[in-house]
């Protein structure tokens with residue numbers, strides 16, 4: 001039984017962007033464990049965290065947790081891959097995506113707040129988002145918008161508001177559309 005609700009073209013575009021850039025790292029057309037292994041190596045490599053260091057292992061553990069959480073809610077045909085269709089269906093089914101998106105949101109904040117001081121600055125934001133294929137200039141422009149020219153601190157409560165806009169709003173002008181560094185969809 002499919003109790004999914006429809007989503008707008010604009011939301012769909014945002015979701016596909018996340019699927020293609022932030023999850024399907026090896027561009028195989030589906031999300032699988034290998035994507036997460038590759039992402040850990042990229043992220044830790046850029047940060048100078050060596051394999052088997054505490055930071056590497058902590059990051060790796062969190063990536064694997066997010067994969068397990070995603071697989072549990074989205075992999076409907078249990079083939080250990082999350083297809084684009086399964087991914088979009090997840091977001092059309094509010095009851096399924098609520099706990100998943102809380103987990104995912106905490107994970108993204110952890111990933112972005114590299115220094116761990118409780119807020120995301122422009123360099124942290126640019127470093128992570130550009131790892132996933134958005135140009136550094138675009139990332140800086142996106143950060144400028146969502147931080148209202150640096151006047152608003154991007155801490156967890158504010159990030160949480162932006163997050164809801166990204167995943168659930170059809171408003172093309174919502175500031176939350178920029179939280180993954182991309183300005184135009």
Ligand SMILES: [Ca+2]
Nearest residue numbers: 024028030031
């Ligand atoms: Ca893949």
Ligand SMILES: [Ca+2]
Nearest residue numbers: 075079081082
């Ligand atoms: Ca699947």
